[in-house]
Amino acid sequence: MDSIHLRIPGPTPIPPRIQQAMLAPMIGHRSGEFKRLYAEVTAQLPPLFGTRQRVLVLTASGTAALEAAAVNAVAPGEEVIVVVTGAFGDRFAAICERYGLITRRLEVAWGEAADPDRLRAFLRQHPKAKAVFLTYCETSTGVLNPVAELARVVREESEALVIVDGVSAIGGAPCEMDSWGLDIVVTGSQKALMLPPGLALVAVSERAWQAIEANPAPRFYLDLLAYRKAAEEASSPYTPAVSLFFGLREALAMIEEETLDAAVARHALLRDMTRAAIKALGLPLLADDAAASPTVTAVGPFDGSVLDPEALRACLRKRHGLVLAGGQKKLKGRIFRIGHMGWCAPFDILAVIAALETGLAELGYPVALGKGVQAAQEVYVRHVSRAHHGSAV
Amino acid sequence: MDSIHLRIPGPTPIPPRIQQAMLAPMIGHRSGEFKRLYAEVTAQLPPLFGTRQRVLVLTASGTAALEAAAVNAVAPGEEVIVVVTGAFGDRFAAICERYGLITRRLEVAWGEAADPDRLRAFLRQHPKAKAVFLTYCETSTGVLNPVAELARVVREESEALVIVDGVSAIGGAPCEMDSWGLDIVVTGSQKALMLPPGLALVAVSERAWQAIEANPAPRFYLDLLAYRKAAEEASSPYTPAVSLFFGLREALAMIEEETLDAAVARHALLRDMTRAAIKALGLPLLADDAAASPTVTAVGPFDGSVLDPEALRACLRKRHGLVLAGGQKKLKGRIFRIGHMGWCAPFDILAVIAALETGLAELGYPVALGKGVQAAQEVYVRHVSRAHHGSAV
Incomplete structure (x- = not known):
């Protein structure tokens, strides 16, 4: 049995209809067919970002889009603030430092969300910050930072x-x-967009x-002005x-069929099911409820616990083909992470939790079999019942 | 009938077995499965480059690999020579200029190959060149530059x-x-490697x-040191x-089955068939026989001719679904280009030439129907006959 259940926070599983779409015969990237494909795709992207701006598409992974944001928007020698809440904030800061930006790190404990008041004070300490x-x-901790509130503070305190x-x-x-x-929002194709890695989107x-x-400041492959200019002709500056792109068109069709609101509500439900189950099993959650991401849940830390998250991951991989993620950097070996984004349904979470319970049992960890599943089921049933009665999700 | 015959110099058609390979269920890029895939693929790449060095794989298009070569190997303020024989040499120079390299362009007429003696004289004029x-x-002209001879001249004249x-x-x-x-050789996935665009290879x-x-000099996503470090653990620094990668493994298996020598010989045969046909039809070839690329043939220029290459391309696209490329930059509207690389067999060239003849006839261009096909057939039959008699290809 080599059936694989990929539940890491990206790459995520590819739906068969997206796989099928990517099988379309190759076309030239300067052809009318590609221009139509490009125009169709880019017309549908802005709602995902909540913007009326154009969304640019780069052939690269998400890190390149982070770099594009930094090297296009800020010049070497200028000052920036990076709010670091985990491994990816740390990478954002590393990019800024590499390019000679004066980088002020606002460090937040991993597993916690950034606090708008702390950011306000930090902005007052660093009034020259350009960005x-x-x-x-924060994929490494499962924290969803309050960007709306944080952005409001930035706007109140500065022109950054x-x-x-x-x-x-x-x-x-x-x-x-x-x-x-x-001002700039970037994402990658291999997360909630249900595609393989390889495209980065920038609004x-x-x-x-x-x-x-x-x-x-010099930039070429990541020069956003080149992408904007090409986009005016429904084209990409480089191959x-x-x-x-074929796959992205299909992914956007799937999101449109589900509706974006429903997709966002589904992710919140998946988060709530997962967290209810983890709590019912008596396992620690790294992030508080208020800071919990709808796309990934970090379980742990297991410092001093009899449970070794790496042994658990290996067991689930072997017994069930269930692939969970481990911790990164300072959380390596101390947590495991469940990805629940993209092509993921309540059914999948029920299965993940059920398998997880068996893994805990196999490793001798005290577990009430079925208890986590039951908690997730209860969240699900309440959700369905509310939906039947017409309440807001 | 929407059957498409893509005969441009990249992207090239994807063989069904490579399409199939790319349908493998998604895996995590930090998993043991991906490490095995990475190790298998990168073990097979060096022979394509004729090197014993490691070949690095970037998720990006070829332009990013050109940029990676420039920003990693040379620092701003250093002097470089760029031999410009067409649109892609021009882009190489533009990258160098953008990054503040003192860029000396050795301009060669488009359609001609760079001359080693001219390069020698140019090197003596610019003895400080670091690269x-x-x-x-040169994809824009169908010229194969004599890189072995040019490199020998560089080594004789400098440390560049x-x-x-x-x-x-x-x-x-x-x-x-x-x-x-x-010292550095880069390529992209969407050419002779028969894959969709999205991977760039750097040796x-x-x-x-x-x-x-x-x-x-600063670089992050394109920092080759990061790729080398990750490669030591059969990994990629960014997603x-x-x-x-699944597709590349299958492409390399196909090349191994054919053998690399046979693949290279096939491309030479495709070039010879194409050029014999074009000559038999009385059409101009942009490049001389001695400078002709085995992967792409530029036909023209048609300056002052009754034949409009854009009208011909549109006719072939409409009647036969045959997609040829036009000219770029200063050759725009003046030539057409036939790509014959990757998943392309003698059968395909015979069909391309036969369709081309009908297009010429439809546009009222004087053409002896079948004459180009016959010339290509003769090249093919001679090749097969030589192969039967055991001569070298």
């Missing part, structure tokens, strides 16, 4: 651009880029375009990953 | 690194990176690694395009 870098969903890593969030968490006052505000146009 | 950038196959754009060449043209003394010599290690 503030935020991580919406608000640059947001939306990699594990867009499509799974609400995003209202324009009304929240976000840019008018304010950010002004900074980008004025920025003399795009054509098959992933 | 010389060459285009192996030899950096080669092998994007439309690797897998279709011979490449002996180590014995020719090439680096010991000499070039020394320059890269000593170069303080790789996993489905294209």
